[in-house]
Amino acid sequence: xxxxxxxxxxxxxxxxxxxxxxxxxxxxxxxxxxxxxxxxxxxxxxxxxxxxxxxxxxxxxxxxxxxxxxxxxxxxxxxxxxxxxxxxxxxxxxxxxxxxxxxxxxxxxxxxxxxxxxxxxxxxxxxxxxxxxxxxxxxxxxxxxxxxxxxxxxxxxxxxxxxxxxxxxxxxxxxxxxxxxxxxxxxxxxxxxxxxxxxxxxxxxxxxxxxxxxxxxxxxxxxxxxxxxxxxxxxxxxxxxxxxxxxxxxxxxxxxxxxxxxxxxxxxxxxxxxxxxxxxxxxxxxxxxxxxxxxxxxxxxxxxxxxxxxxxxxxxxxxxxxxxxxxxxxxxxxxxxxxxxxxxxxxxxxxxxxxxxxxxxxxxxxx
Numbered sequence: 001x002x003x004x005x006x007x008x009x010x011x012x013x014x015x016x017x018x019x020x021x022x023x024x025x026x027x028x029x030x031x032x033x034x035x036x037x038x039x040x041x042x043x044x045x046x047x048x049x050x051x052x053x054x055x056x057x058x059x060x061x062x063x064x065x066x067x068x069x070x071x072x073x074x075x076x077x078x079x080x081x082x083x084x085x086x087x088x089x090x091x092x093x094x095x096x097x098x099x100x101x102x103x104x105x106x107x108x109x110x111x112x113x114x115x116x117x118x119x120x121x122x123x124x125x126x127x128x129x130x131x132x133x134x135x136x137x138x139x140x141x142x143x144x145x146x147x148x149x150x151x152x153x154x155x156x157x158x159x160x161x162x163x164x165x166x167x168x169x170x171x172x173x174x175x176x177x178x179x180x181x182x183x184x185x186x187x188x189x190x191x192x193x194x195x196x197x198x199x200x201x202x203x204x205x206x207x208x209x210x211x212x213x214x215x216x217x218x219x220x221x222x223x224x225x226x227x228x229x230x231x232x233x234x235x236x237x238x239x240x241x242x243x244x245x246x247x248x249x250x251x252x253x254x255x256x257x258x259x260x261x262x263x264x265x266x267x268x269x270x271x272x273x274x275x276x277x278x279x280x281x282x283x284x285x286x287x288x289x290x291x292x293x294x295x296x297x298x299x300x301x302x303x304x305x306x307x308x309x310x311x312x313x314x315x316x317x318x319x320x321x322x323x324x325x326x327x328x329x330x331x332x333x334x335x336x337x338x339x340x341x342x343x344x345x346x347x348x349x350x351x352x353x354x355x356x357x358x359x360x361x362x363x364x365x366x367x
Contacts, residue, residue: 093146100139101158104167109133113168113183120187124218129187130164130194137167155182157189164190177220181348184219185210214348221348229346236343236359239336243362246329250322250365257322264308264315271308274301323367330364337361 113134121129137156144151156167166186172178188209192200200206214221224232278293278301285292344358 091146093143096146097143097156097158100137100143101156101160101165101167104135104137104165105160105163107133107135109135109165113166116180116183117166117187120184120218124213124216125191129190132190133165134183134186135165135167136170136173138170140167140169141171154178155186157186157193159193164193166190180219181221184213188213210348220345222342222345224346229343232339232343232346233359236336236339239332239339240359240362243329243332243336246325246332247365250326250329253322257319260315260318264312267308268312271301271304275305326365326367333362333364 109132113136114131117129117132117134118127121127140153140156143153143156147153152169152171154169154172158165158167166183168179168182168186172182188206191209192198192206197205213219278298282292340359340361347357
């Protein structure tokens with residue numbers, strides 16, 4: 001039996017007439033195409049972005065490296081603030097540096113720093129360097145940690161809106177030699193920029209100019225061949241390991257010496273008390289004509305005194321030897337620190353004092 005109605009003829013639906021529609025019916029509106037509007041808004045956004053970036057003229061900024069981390073740690077390149085923002089200059093350090101330099105662009109320079117700048121310009125550049133503001137900037141201290149752990153931003157040269165200026169970190173101000181090095185480093189950037197080498201960075205011409213200043217006595221540095229630096233660094237590393245081992249031995253001996261000192265002093269106090277008691281008994285026996293300590297007691301006390309004297313002499317000899325070793329250690333530390341200072345000045349090329357790879361002095365031992 002077939003399904004009811006399956007064989008009924010099919011009639012297409014009739015197009016409704018106006019008479020079939022409700023009185024309030026309105027034809028549906030066609031869907032609006034928003035594509036032209038979105039394209040127009042996107043074009044406006046691009047134009048606005050281009051106009052904003054075009055108005056920000058930030059010249060290259062170069063900095064002096066100083067990182068206490070080992071050379072195996074990240075080796076950040078010098079901070080650069082390019083002419084226009086790009087995907088490569090959005091690092092936190094660059095963004096922060098741009099904020100700081102934008103706020104400092106119209107600030108007056110520090111009289112002392114600008115006087116030093118003019119002296120260097122007059123003596124080493126024939127007074128031909130442009131006069132640029134040089135000022136202390138505390139906020140450079142926040143940039144270093146954004147680059148790498150232990151990194152210290154000592155100085156920064158930049159150009160914005162066709163205005164060049166130099167910022168120095170106040171943390172270097174107590175060290176006149178370091179301040180001079182950093183200032184000379186930034187001055188070389190200014191010199192390179194002034195002669196049209198605007199993208200030199202720390203390239204060969206920068207290195208050659210910094211070397212020229214050092215040889216002319218503008219700042220303290222020790223030019224050295226790579227072989228000499230490598231040899232000195234190898235000695236420093238070997239001596240550092242030796243001094244660390246000796247320092248551990250000295251530190252480990254201190255508790256033993258203190259225990260020996262305490263034992264000797266305690267025994268001396270006890271022995272002195274015993275001698276006083278024997279003397280009192282002898283004095284009493286003399287007045288009473290008898291009853292004093294026996295010869296065996298006196299002999300034992302004298303034997304104990306001799307043993308203690310030997311123990312005290314051994315301690316004094318050990319202490320004298322320990323103090324002599326500390327003096328020798330401190331003398332070696334002094335020589336080590338002088339070698340470290342020499343090496344750190346040797347690696348003043350190409351980036352001034354490149355303390356990212358600098359070695360560190362040791363503190364003397366306390367007696």
